[in-house]
Every structure is written in C-alpha cells, then in structure tokens.
Amino acid sequence: MANFGGAYNTIAFDANKCDGCGDCMTACATAKVGVGDTARSRIQIVGSADDGFELALCRQCADPKCVTVCPAAALTKNYASGVIDWNGDKCVDCLLCTVGCAYAGIALDAGTGHVAKCDTCDGAPACVPACPHDALTYVTTSRIYNEVGDWEDLFAPGLAGCQGCNTELLMRHTLRRVGPETVLATPPGCVPGMGSVGFNGTTGTKIPVFHPLLTNTAAMLAGIKRQYKRVGREVNALAIAGDGGASDVGFQSLSGAAERNEQILFMVVDNEGYMNTGMQRSSCTPYGAWTSTTPIGKGSGGMPAQGKTQDAKNLPLIMVNHRCEYVATASTAYMEDLYDKLDRAIQASKRGFAYLHVYSPCTTGWRFPTDQNMEVARKAVETNFVMLWEYNRTDGLRFTRPVDDPLPVTEYLKAMGRFRHLSPDQISHIQAKVVENLAFVKQMAHRQSA
Amino acid sequence: MTTAILETPSQTKPAKQKVMLVEGNEAAALGVALARPDMVAVYPITPQSSLVEHVAKLIADGKMDADIVDAEGEHSVLSVLQGGALAGARTYTATCGPGLAFMFEPYFRTSGMRLPIVMSIVTRDGITPQSVWGGHQDAMTVREVGWVQVYCETVQEVLDTTIMAFKIAEHHDVMLPVNVCLDGNYLSYGTSRVELPDQAEVDAFMGVKDVNWHVALDPLRPMAVDPLTGGSGGKGPSTFVRYRKGQCKGMQNSLRVIEEVHAEWAQRFGRSFAPLVEEYRLEGADYAIMTLGSMTGAAKDAIDEARDAGKKVGLIKIKTFSPFPVDALMKSLDKVQAVGVVDRSVGFRWNCGPMYQETMGVLYRLGRHIPSMSFIGGLAGADITVGHFHRVIEATEKLLSAPAPIEPVWLNEKD
Structure with a gap:
C-alpha cells in the first residue's frame, strides 16, 4: 500500500477544446495495437448530450469499482504508479469490469477478445501530444503534493486573506519549499496583512519573519544574509513582496540589491495594485484597469475617466536587464511550472540575486467571483496577457509555457469587473499591447539565446 | 582649565x-x-x-x-x-x-x-x-x-x-x-x-x-520582528505604549x-571629555554663554580674553544633545544670572536656535528666572570667530541689567 493517500498523475480532458477529430484515438491504437483502428483505442471520444464530446477513459480511480467487481483478481490498483493494472493471465473474460466502471474506462477489445484499458503508456501517454487542440493534458502536479505534502507548513493555520485569494497558497508552498533555515521579509501589503508577522505580539509564521519598510526590503535582507555569510551560516533570505513596494517606492533598493548581486530570493506577488490598502493603482496596474485611484467617471471637457491611462511597468523584464542570477515569471494556475522555477530560484539565490514574479489575481480588487482565481490566472496566460518565461545569464530568456495560439484578450478581460467599462478603443489598445509585448519578449528570448 | x-x-x-x-x-x-x-x-x-x-x-x-x-x-x-x-x-x-x-x-x-x-x-x-x-x-x-x-x-x-x-x-x-x-x-x-x-x-x-x-532574525531563535501593534482595541494600545516607554x-x-x-x-x-555638559571658567561667573560642537574652541578663547578683561563670564558646552541633559544643565545654569545660547542651526517654529529652545525648557524646570537670549551663527559653513563670541558675551552681559530681546541675533548677517 505504498503511497496510500498520495497523488498520481492523470490525463485531463477539456471538452470545450475538443472537436471530435479522433487523432487521440488513432495515436492510442497505434501505440497499443500497432494499427490506427480507432475502435481499438483505449481512449474513446464520444458524442455528448449537448452536441459536444465527452471522454470514455479509465480514470485510474482511487476506489476502483472494476477492481471490486472482478472475480479473478485480474485488476489491481498499483499504488506506486496509480494505474489500475490488468493481468491477462488471471482474466477470465467475464466482462463484469466493463459493467462496474461508470466511465466506460475498460472495454472489450474485439481484436484480442479481452478487455483493454489505459495504462498511461507508463507515464508518457501517446494520446496527449496527438491532440491538435490541447484538449488533453497529462497533469503531473502530483509530484508537488507527494513531495511537499509531508513537509512542515511554516505558516500558522487560518491566515486572514480574502476569500478566494491565491496568495495564501503561494506563501504556504513557497515556505515549505524554502524550509525553516530562512529569514522571511514581508513588506507592508497583503502578505503581512494576512497576519504573517502577526498582531500584538503573536506571529503567523514559524520562522523568523519581519516587516521591512515598504521601501527597503531588499536592502534589509541583504544585511541579514551578509552577516550570516560572514559567520559561516547557511540561511536563506526570502522576500515575499507586493508589486507596489517592488515596482514603485521600493524599486531603488530592489535595483541596488540586484546590482550588487546580493544572495537573496525576492518574490513579487503581483496583484497589479495596492490591494491591501484599498485597491489603489501601482505602476504594475495594467492600462484601462479600474482602481480606487483610477476610477471611472464622466471626467471633464468630454474626456471621460476610464481607468488607468498608462501601460504597466514590466518589472521582471527590468530585472532581466540587471543580469540577475535568475529571473522568472510564474502563475499559480501552473503550479508545476511555478515549482520548477521556485527550485531554480532557491538554488540561484545561493549564488546571487534571484527574482521570481508571480501573477496573482485579486478577487477583491479585480472584481471577479471568489471561485474564479485559477481560471482568471489561466486566462491571463492563455491570452498571452501574461507570459511565463525564465532567464539566467548562461541560457538567456526562454518561454516555459509558450502559447502559440492565444485566445483573444477579451477572454481574459471579460472575466473581471475592473475592465467592465472598457471602450472598443481601449480593448484594441490592450490587444495591440499584448502583441507588442509578446514580440518584444520573443525578440529578447531569441537574442539572449543566440 | x-x-x-x-x-x-x-x-x-x-x-x-x-x-x-x-x-x-x-x-x-x-x-x-x-x-x-x-x-x-x-x-x-x-x-x-x-x-x-x-x-x-x-x-x-x-x-x-x-x-x-x-x-x-x-x-x-x-x-x-x-x-x-x-x-x-x-x-x-x-x-x-x-x-x-x-x-x-x-x-x-x-x-x-x-x-x-x-x-x-x-x-x-x-x-x-x-x-x-x-x-x-x-x-x-x-x-x-x-x-x-x-x-x-x-x-x-x-x-x-x-x-x-x-x-x-x-x-x-x-x-x-x-x-x-x-x-x-x-x-x-x-x-x-x-x-x-x-x-x-x-x-x-x-x-x-x-x-x-x-531582537533577532535568526532561525535558531525564530521570532516575528515588529508585528503590528496599536489601534484602539485588545492588547494593541498597551503594547505600543510599552514599546515607546521603553x-x-x-x-x-x-x-x-x-x-x-x-x-x-x-x-x-588618559583623556577625559565632559560626557554631558562641560563647564569652562564658570566658577564665579555672573553669566554664561552656551555652545555646541567645534565652535567651542573659539568661544573658549573669547572667554579667556573676556576674563582677562575682568568680565565675569563662563561657558557651558553641551556634548550630549539627545537625550537633553536636563539635570546636568540645570546645575550649571543655577550658577549664573543670565545666559546666551549660540546655535549653529535654526528653529523655525520659535524663531530661535534649537538649543536655545531646549534651554528655555530647562530654565522653566529650574524654577528661577534667568534672562536668556538666542544667537544663531555659523550657518552653511560660516565661521564663528572669537570676534563673534565677544559680541555674544557683550550682549549676554546686558541681560543682567536690561530686558532680554525676543528676536535672535544672527551673528553672520553682516559679515
């Protein structure tokens, strides 16, 4: 019963993207039986009641009914891989399993006369890359759960974030990853607002934590790190800062520390404004966005006020131009990507300045329902409004999740209230900016890798 | 001396x-x-x-x-x-x-x-x-x-x-x-x-x-440094007060x-410096001038010359300005009948030098009226010479017999 209670990788299906082309079935049949006979594929795309498509595929259940009903013990849950294994030597071909499964995940293969089911191709499912519409993905986030789940959560239970905020998730994961030999700086903003430094003598964190000023996070951390280095102690210096403190008033100390290549990991949680203090504009606020200091109004002289009139400052690109040890952008909608980057950032911070910029949709300030945080974060990436990339001096800049066929930016904008007022001209401006930004980063990726 | x-x-x-x-x-x-x-x-x-x-x-x-x-x-x-x-x-x-x-x-x-x-x-x-x-x-x-x-x-x-x-x-x-x-x-x-x-x-x-x-940021003894305090409820106000009082x-x-x-x-x-307040030729003085910092050297020369000329003047130098050495200064001021305070900066709020302003507070606590006045000199690199200090001494001496001027004297105004 190894890994009981653990998590496994799974094949996920997005019905909205599927057009029923059947390429996945052809790939599966080819991989498994050597011929492209879709009838013999272990993945079956079938018509749904709403004229779309749905998936008939083994879910590799944790409580598998096929296993329960099998009278011959031919089906077993493999707790190492998570896959339901079928043993042909034991199978009596009674087909009870096909009745037991609610997902039509196991079926008779007429070509062999036995049942057949998905075995995930040993962790490299052939169907996933065959899908031309990205409707299938092989989700490997189980690694995070399995690796990190048992590590100590270094924050107190019940941090006081807004409902639906992803920053608590980010903080808990980051701290688990960095570990207890860390000094944590949380400058004024949502992170200490959630109680990380505590109130009136209580603390929200199990490791050394402090409020720097909004302006001096990088400098204070540099002093801490240097002293431990001087006395020969290995201590991580970590900042979890907001975009305002980093891109506006704290930028000087950030830039100075990066130039001096101080050995610290500076993580910016970019919710595109001063959300903790009531949703005021920062230089990371995007063009057109409503904030409490870029409100919507009639204006004067026929010029209505329609949100922020300038484009956002691209802080991570500015950090790239400091030639930091490591710079990356990340999103909590892509946790595997985020974890890879967190690992690399931690390692880089032992050599010099590492900067991680995490986009963090704000349910309260951006005005979207509290259950939509991951969806908004995902849409930002799928529209290329946000680009996920990483940089180091040796390999240059590279996209980690390139989006070659982006959705129109309106798919992102319409997900939240802060853009509700946008005029067609403003939307055009934002779409043009997305294209321009993408071209700029692409050029940079090309040039830096060359 | x-x-x-x-x-x-x-x-x-x-x-x-x-x-x-x-x-x-x-x-x-x-x-x-x-x-x-x-x-x-x-x-x-x-x-x-x-x-x-x-x-x-x-x-x-x-x-x-x-x-x-x-x-x-x-x-x-x-x-x-x-x-x-x-x-x-x-x-x-x-x-x-x-x-x-x-x-x-x-x-x-x-x-x-x-x-x-x-x-x-x-x-x-x-x-x-x-x-x-x-x-x-x-x-x-x-x-x-x-x-x-x-x-x-x-x-x-x-x-x-x-x-x-x-x-x-x-x-x-x-x-x-x-x-x-x-x-x-x-x-x-x-x-x-x-x-x-x-x-x-x-x-x-x-x-x-x-x-x-x-107070430390050290994984060996983890603590939250500077958690939020204050406000009007719970332990906030008393916590803040205890910090400040400390x-x-x-x-x-x-x-x-x-x-x-x-x-x-x-x-x-083998070298001693007055830690809080220095008295220079204050014994037997009727009045004193007060100084701060390097100007004191020229002031001491002026005092020596004035003493040689028979004037009963001494000098009080402040070394420790913050915290203000109230008790020590009170003891020194209690020895004289008038005091002129020379500042190398201005106090915009009172139209006088900051050290003079502090001294007025000490005089109040002394509970004995001593006429006093403010001199401002040496701003922006200007020299306060022995000659300037003779003007200070003369003006302070007049406090013994005439009302003290409210306006400060700007020493370098006509240099």
Missing part, C-alpha cells in the same frame, strides 16, 4: 598610543576600525565623503575586517545595517544633510527596533538655500527621533567618541542607535594631532559584542551610561 561636571577619575594609566596628524573624517574612520564593526554600509555625501573613503581604504588594506556594502543610497545604507544588526552584526555608517533626510524613514525605525547602530553625522546645513557646507541643521532636524546624539569639539574627541559610541549603544540598559556629530568642514577637514589608542586596549574596553540579544527609558538610561563610559575611557586612555 577644562573641568568636567562629572568628577573625572585619576589619570594614572598612560596607555600605549600612536600619535598621528589626521583630519576629523579620518579620525572617525580610525575610531570605527578600532571598534571592529562587522558591517559598514556607505554612500558618499559632502562633507562626509572622505570619512567613508578612509573606511573603505582601511578595509581594502586589510586594516579593518568588516563587510563593506556600497549601497545605492542612504535609505538602503541604514536598511542594510538594520538587517545586519538583527543578524548580530556590529554596524556603522556616516551621513549628513540631504543624505540624512533621505534616510529618515529607516532612521526613525532604528531607535524603535532598539538597534545599536552607530552613525556619524558630519553635520551640514539644510537645503534649500543650496549649500554644501557645515551647520547643525541636519542633526537638529532629527533630534526628536530617539537616537542618542553627541557632538564633538575636537578631532581627538571625534576619534575617542566614535569608539565610545559603540559601547554606549550596545549597553543593555540603552540599546539605542547613536549619532556622533562632527561639524562639517571645521572638524571633518580640520587636521589635528591625535593619539591613536592601542587596539588591544580598545578590545579590552569594548568587551564582548552582544548586539541582538533582545525607548524613553533607554534614552534616560543613556545619560548615566554615557557618563560611565566616558569615565572608563578616561581611566583607560
């Missing part, structure tokens, strides 16, 4: 000392090196620059084992040191004028966190009007922020006080940052003979470093510790 208000111990133990000819900024740097800080953060500004250049060279030459951080501005300079101190480092920097103004945000916070950082202020007048010259306006502007502030009169006093400042700051009853103020131009660049204490003797004087026993207590304790440390210094190194 110099007599400290505190009884100085007998100077029977001549220490090994090297004699050098240095400017005040170099004297400060030599003092810093002898105090063995772990971390120095620097950003240059006139007239402090040669001080941090000397520090950098001492480190580059291996004569000082400290981590030097060339920060991108004064705000980060002090912030780096806060981090260093919270991790256990003995820390030092220097600044002045606009640099101090830029540093104000972390400056205010240093005393609140009780971090024993030592910082020289190579005093400079405030801009605007644009000026790069000396004056006490910078240090005076931050006199109400909870740092201990001492002013030096001579280059030797700069050297010795810089070392003493670390011991005062790190005393467990104090745990406050200390500014050693040396007059821009007059002390920073003024070159004098100094005696350089022996390193082993200074080590013995300094004792064991213990910087962050009270700061004020540390300030008051420092008056005693400054005296003790100066006494120990005199005993070990």
